Amino acid sequence: MIPSVAGPVASCRECGLQSAGRCPTCRRELCMDHFPCEEHAPCAARLRRHADEYKCYVCGAPAVPQQWSAEVFAHYIDTHKCAGCHRPICDESHTRLVDENVTISRDGLRSHRYHVTRRYCDLCAPLRFFGGLVGAAWWLVGVGGTFAAVLLVYSELAHP
Numbered sequence: 001m002i003p004s005v006a007g008p009v010a011s012c013r014e015c016g017l018q019s020a021g022r023c024p025t026c027r028r029e030l031c032m033d034h035f036p037c038e039e040h041a042p043c044a045a046r047l048r049r050h051a052d053e054y055k056c057y058v059c060g061a062p063a064v065p066q067q068w069s070a071e072v073f074a075h076y077i078d079t080h081k082c083a084g085c086h087r088p089i090c091d092e093s094h095t096r097l098v099d100e101n102v103t104i105s106r107d108g109l110r111s112h113r114y115h116v117t118r119r120y121c122d123l124c125a126p127l128r129f130f131g132g133l134v135g136a137a138w139w140l141v142g143v144g145g146t147f148a149a150v151l152l153v154y155s156e157l158a159h160p
Contacts, residue, residue: 009108014040020072021112022105032069054080056090058121063088073110078117084124084132096125 010019012031019029026042037043047064054064063080070076082089089095097120105112124132130139
């Protein structure tokens with residue numbers, strides 16, 4: 001006989017009701033009402049402490065992270081940060097490209113869909129295949145380092 005992997009359903013860390021999912025930032029089990037960042041203690045305190053950091057790096061408009069639940073199994077997450085350079089960007093003017101990824105997370109016998117919005121600013125949108133501005137810099141360093149190593153080995157072999 002196959003052992004059962006089902007355990008008790010987790011409860012919300014804020015109110016004790018049945019959990020709807022985990023917060024992607026603080027990893028706490030939360031119900032639908034407490035899933036938004038401003039509704040549970042650790043993330044709400046972080047939002048208040050770092051309120052000055054949640055502004056668009058171009059124009060200074062608010063770029064506060066948002067997350068909400070539409071159903072017990074469907075959660076939406078928008079960090080309002082560029083996926084390439086990790087700087088906050090506003091939705092209205094400076095988001096050049098928006099990509100929505102859906103990840104399914106298994107939780108015992110249940111599963112949760114997390115719809116994660118990835119944004120790219122004007123600088124990172126053309127470089128999104130390399131990982132944005134930061135990813136392109138890492139690729140450049142890797143290729144340059146490899147080229148320098150090959151050149152060094154070649155010069156040592158050519159002139160012993």
